[in-house]
Amino acid sequence: MNTTPTPATWRKSSHSNTERECVELAALGGAVGIRDSKAPDAGTLLLSRRALARLLTTV
Template identity: 60%
Template sequence: MIIQWRKSTRSDDHGNCVELAALPHAIAIRDSKAPDTGHLTLAPRAFAALLAQVKWDTTEGM
């Protein structure tokens, strides 16, 4: 299986970003600066919870 990685449109030019890939039953996340070091795989529900928490932390000032 070929994994199609996508970089955030909010990524900066210094490589400070993550990349995501949709897998058959999960979402994969990796560091764009070190793509060969592996990736984190989350179930869709866990990924949604992660996004909700990140949005909460950024809007509430952590």
């Protein structure tokens, strides 16, 4: 089930390829949505901005 609030403006890196094989992000109020561009209706991971910053620092 996709629980993404609408409307969301999904963005991906300008370095991603044209075959839609990337991760997309959207600002959703105080959270950030993350989804697979190949399967946008498969679901969305919602993280707080702080949690996303920690994830990116760790990766």
